[in-house]
Each structure stands twice: as C-alpha cells, then as structure tokens.
Amino acid sequence: xxxxxxxxxxxxxxxxxxxxxxxxxxxxxxxxxxxxxxxxxxxxxxxxxxxxxxxxxxxxxxxxxxxxxxxxxxxxxxxxxxxxxxxxxxxxxxxxxxxxxxxxxxxxxxxxxxxxxxxxxxxxxxxxxxxxxxxxxxxxxxxxxxxxxxxxxxxxxxxxxxxxxxxxxxxxxxxxx
Numbered sequence: 001x002x003x004x005x006x007x008x009x010x011x012x013x014x015x016x017x018x019x020x021x022x023x024x025x026x027x028x029x030x031x032x033x034x035x036x037x038x039x040x041x042x043x044x045x046x047x048x049x050x051x052x053x054x055x056x057x058x059x060x061x062x063x064x065x066x067x068x069x070x071x072x073x074x075x076x077x078x079x080x081x082x083x084x085x086x087x088x089x090x091x092x093x094x095x096x097x098x099x100x101x102x103x104x105x106x107x108x109x110x111x112x113x114x115x116x117x118x119x120x121x122x123x124x125x126x127x128x129x130x131x132x133x134x135x136x137x138x139x140x141x142x143x144x145x146x147x148x149x150x151x152x153x154x155x156x157x158x159x160x161x162x163x164x165x166x167x168x169x170x171x172x173x174x175x176x177x
Contacts, residue, residue, distance in 0.1 A: 030151040031132035038081040045074035111146040115139040
C-alpha cells in the first residue's frame with residue numbers, strides 16, 4: 001500500500017528539491033504526535049490563566065493583562081510549532097531520502113540510498129500506541145546529514161520501502177529457494 005499515489009502531486013516545497021529523473025515513492029509529514037507537548041503546554045496554560053483570573057477577579061486589570069499575555073505567548077508557541085510541522089516532510093525517492101524542515105530558515109537533509117548501509121527501526125511504547133516510530137539511516141561516512149528521523153507515521157512500511165529500494169527484488173533470487 002503506497003503512501004503516495006500517482007495522482008497525488010508533491011507539495012511545491014518538495015518538488016523544487018527533486019531531480020528530474022527521480023520518482024517519489026513516499027512523501028509524509030511527521031506524525032501529529034509531535035505536537036502533543038505544545039498542545040499540553042497550551043491547554044495547561046489556558047487552565048492556569050482561567051484559575052488565576054478567577055482568583056484575581058476583574059478588579060486588577062494589569063494582572064489580568066499579564067496573565068492573558070502570557071497565555072498568548074503559549075498560543076504563539078503552539079502556532080509556531082504547528083506551522084513547523086505543516087511545512088516539514090520526509091520524502092523517499094527511488095534514489096535518496098530527503099527531510100525538509102524549517103519555516104524561517106529552510107533546511108533540506110539528504111542521503112543517497114546507495115550510501116545507506118543500515119536502517120534501524122525503533123518504536124517505543126508511546127510510538128506503538130499512537131502509530132509513529134523512529135528510523136535511523138546509517139551510512140559509511142562519518143558525518144550523516146540525515147541520521148535519526150523521529151515521529152514518522154507508518155514506520156514499518158517506511159522501513160520496508162527503504163529496504164526494498166536498497167535491496168531490490170530479483171526474479172532469480174526466488175530460484176535459489
């Protein structure tokens with residue numbers, strides 16, 4: 001089951017980094033679970049602001065202003081993290097793996113598939129429950145621009161797709177059985 005269909009065009013933020021001879025195999029955003037901490041921060045901040053507003057009352061305007069301005073900071077933090085999540089992608093093509101991220105400063109990490117020597121799939125308990133995992137792509141070189149990629153949805157399928165691109169199936173392999 002491919003995660004990208006032929007009729008599903010890649011986002012413009014991705015296509016400008018693809019080579020003319022590359023075929024996209026998978027394009028995914030990181031799992032929405034990456035936003036759990038910002039959401040928790042926002043909700044706890046809202047509860048705290050509401051409780052403090054109840055204690056202070058409407059008579060102390062400056063204190064209320066400061067409380068709700070601090071909550072607006074939490075809302076800004078959540079909004080920034082949500083937009084960061086929205087513009088970040090993991091792309092697997094027939095030739096390489098790319099990870100794009102960054103709203104203000106755009107960052108594109110790339111690793112050619114021919115350089116990948118090992119693929120490690122890791123899923124902790126929270127990742128298994130929520131449906132995400134971490135892939136580690138190792139290469140023979142000492143510096144790896146694309147190493148650990150956390151919060152990936154469909155981690156088993158991504159692992160298998162990368163493995164199939166690294167070790168393509170050959171019809172004569174079946175004859176050896």
